[in-house]
Amino acid sequence: MSALERNAGEVIPELGRHQRPLLAAGALGLAVCAIGWVLEPAQFYQSYLMAYMLCLGVTLGCLALGMVHQLSGGAWGVVIRRPIGAASRVLPVMTVLFLPIVAGMQDLYVWTRPGVVAGDALLQHKQLYLNVPFFLARAGLYFIAWNVISHLLNKWGLEQDQTGDPQIARRMQRLSAGGLLVYGLTITFASFDWLMSIAPHWYSTIYGVIIIGGQGLSAIAFLIIVLEWLSRRPPLDTIIAKSHFHDLGNLLLAFVMLWAYFSFSQFLIIWAGNLPREIEWYVHRLQTSWMLLGGGLILFHFAVPLVLLLLRAMKREARLLVRLAVFMLLARLLDLYWLVAPDFHERGLALSWLDLALPLSLGTFWAGCFVYQLRRRPILPVHDPEFDEALGDILERGRRPSTAH
Amino acid sequence: MTPARSSLYGLMAEFEHPSDLVEAARAASSQGYRCLDAYSPFPIEELHEALGSPHTRLPLVVLLGGLVGCLGGYFLQYWVSVIAYPINVGGKPLHSWPAFIPVTFECTILGAALAAVLGMLALNGLPQPYHPVFNVPRFALASRDRFFLVIEAVDPRFDLEQTTGFLQSLHPREVMTVDD
Numbered sequence: 001m002s003a004l005e006r007n008a009g010e011v012i013p014e015l016g017r018h019q020r021p022l023l024a025a026g027a028l029g030l031a032v033c034a035i036g037w038v039l040e041p042a043q044f045y046q047s048y049l050m051a052y053m054l055c056l057g058v059t060l061g062c063l064a065l066g067m068v069h070q071l072s073g074g075a076w077g078v079v080i081r082r083p084i085g086a087a088s089r090v091l092p093v094m095t096v097l098f099l100p101i102v103a104g105m106q107d108l109y110v111w112t113r114p115g116v117v118a119g120d121a122l123l124q125h126k127q128l129y130l131n132v133p134f135f136l137a138r139a140g141l142y143f144i145a146w147n148v149i150s151h152l153l154n155k156w157g158l159e160q161d162q163t164g165d166p167q168i169a170r171r172m173q174r175l176s177a178g179g180l181l182v183y184g185l186t187i188t189f190a191s192f193d194w195l196m197s198i199a200p201h202w203y204s205t206i207y208g209v210i211i212i213g214g215q216g217l218s219a220i221a222f223l224i225i226v227l228e229w230l231s232r233r234p235p236l237d238t239i240i241a242k243s244h245f246h247d248l249g250n251l252l253l254a255f256v257m258l259w260a261y262f263s264f265s266q267f268l269i270i271w272a273g274n275l276p277r278e279i280e281w282y283v284h285r286l287q288t289s290w291m292l293l294g295g296g297l298i299l300f301h302f303a304v305p306l307v308l309l310l311l312r313a314m315k316r317e318a319r320l321l322v323r324l325a326v327f328m329l330l331a332r333l334l335d336l337y338w339l340v341a342p343d344f345h346e347r348g349l350a351l352s353w354l355d356l357a358l359p360l361s362l363g364t365f366w367a368g369c370f371v372y373q374l375r376r377r378p379i380l381p382v383h384d385p386e387f388d389e390a391l392g393d394i395l396e397r398g399r400r401p402s403t404a405h
Numbered sequence: 406m407t408p409a410r411s412s413l414y415g416l417m418a419e420f421e422h423p424s425d426l427v428e429a430a431r432a433a434s435s436q437g438y439r440c441l442d443a444y445s446p447f448p449i450e451e452l453h454e455a456l457g458s459p460h461t462r463l464p465l466v467v468l469l470g471g472l473v474g475c476l477g478g479y480f481l482q483y484w485v486s487v488i489a490y491p492i493n494v495g496g497k498p499l500h501s502w503p504a505f506i507p508v509t510f511e512c513t514i515l516g517a518a519l520a521a522v523l524g525m526l527a528l529n530g531l532p533q534p535y536h537p538v539f540n541v542p543r544f545a546l547a548s549r550d551r552f553f554l555v556i557e558a559v560d561p562r563f564d565l566e567q568t569t570g571f572l573q574s575l576h577p578r579e580v581m582t583v584d585d
Contacts, residue, residue: 268503271503312464
């Protein structure tokens with residue numbers, strides 16, 4: 001049995017050595033953050049929501065990219081298929097980690113407080129949608145949909161590894177077509193429920209798409225980091241070529257521009273309409289010190305990565321690209337901070353230690369779960385119908401690629 | 406009428422497989438040949454690198470085209486809405502930059518795309534009504550199923566006998582001389 005058909009955990013022993021420290025450090029960090037939960041629960045829930053949405057963004061972004069690749073094909077997806085699968089298998093953990101948000105509903109969402117709703121005619125109208133039982137039922141529905149899609153794709157992927165049956169790929173494609181539709185709809189409503197309803201008077205129909213673009217960006221950035229790590233170690237060090245990073249770099253650029261396009265569209269339409277109920281979301285964001293954060297987003301979430309990713313060397317040199325990918329994950333955190341925090345601190349910038357500690361701890365714990373999942377499958381999908389086209393030159397005909405390192 | 410003097414343009418080797426062409430191009434450029442070109446019925450991704458081609462100036466041309474489009478688009482709108490036809494829309498300032506962004510963006514893309522197409526044609530020296538490689542009758546197959554490598558006589562390392570021997574060593578189907 002070749003190295004590519006054995007489980008990644010056996011072939012890359014370093015994975016196993018990283019798993020336990022990551023899980024332990026993450027759990028320890030979360031335990032420290034629990035002190036914050038005791039001292040200032042409201043702040044804890046705000047920071048937790050932000051950290052949770054970042055980790056969920058990588059998880060679901062990977063699931064969605066996997067489905068896109070089932071339909072589009074291409075060498076870029078073959079080499080990251082297994083990290084994609086491993087990330088999507090963290091979804092059950094993410095489902096459990098949603099519980100703190102349920103516990104913090106009273107602190108996060110003013111529409112759950114009967115006293116507030118009683119004095120607010122608009123919230124009374126919105127109660128048909130924004131009420132606690134329906135909120136919970138919807139959340140349950142989203143998680144069931146995501147878990148079922150992820151479970152089936154991963155199960156069939158495993159069957160494909162074991163049997164090599166070409167029919168399985170066809171089945172995965174069919175599920176992915178419907179699955180992408182379901183993802184688009186569920187994430188739209190989930191972002192309305194979990195993020196947009198923080199400011200329950202305000203609405204923006206493009207909000208869900210901004211979140212989808214952000215999740216795709218988070219996922220691509222994360223996958224670049226994983227692939228760079230793998231490409232420095234056997235067996236992938238002789239397989240991953242510069243061209244693979246070039247493709248992923250182009251996708252990163254596409255998602256950066258997609259996010260900027262959606263975010264600016266939302267701003268432009270609300271700015272042009274200039275209606276009191278729509279602009280309230282921007283008033284405290286742009287007329288207090290939060291404006292610095294907005295400017296930071298234009299700079300670090302758009303301008304800097306845009307210019308850097310136009311350079312060919314940036315996309316082909318894995319060492320450079322991976323730094324930008326780490327930077328983009330931080331920019332994603334900045335964007336989620338911009339979406340969540342200003343509505344709780346309308347007077348201006350307010351940074352709590354939990355805003356840094358929680359994303360770090362939750363992210364580390366998530367990474368531990370990811371490594372655990374990554375070890376359990378071979379590192380490349382050798383029976384994928386695209387496999388030969390993507391890597392045949394390198395593996396069968398022995399042509400050495402211009403490797404990334 | 407035959408030309409008074411028939412000079413040599415270069416040597417052409419014919420290959421049956423794209424991978425042979427890539428190998429040959431790689432060998433030729435590692436031998437130090439610089440004035441060489443390859444012809445294939447379809448694009449081959451590795452060929453550019455194998456030929457050891459110097460970096461093209463096209464990215465710079467595209468960047469400049471994009472910048473011209475960007476600034477042109479922005480100032481066109483500025484000129485129209487602030488100077489030429491100032492009109493109050495919803496009480497907003499005449500110079501309302503957010504409204505200018507979409508058109509500025511589109512003009513950037515337009516400028517960059519036009520610069521890419523026209524710059525590509527110009528840097529390739531197209532349109533070109535005459536090229537010596539077509540003097541070789543078999544070169545017509547370059548648009549069907551054969552792959553050609555040409556080493557030009559102007560290359561400093563070019564020597565009719567040595568270069569012919571070198572091309573023969575790459576196991577082509579045939580090596581032909583190209584008249585200018």
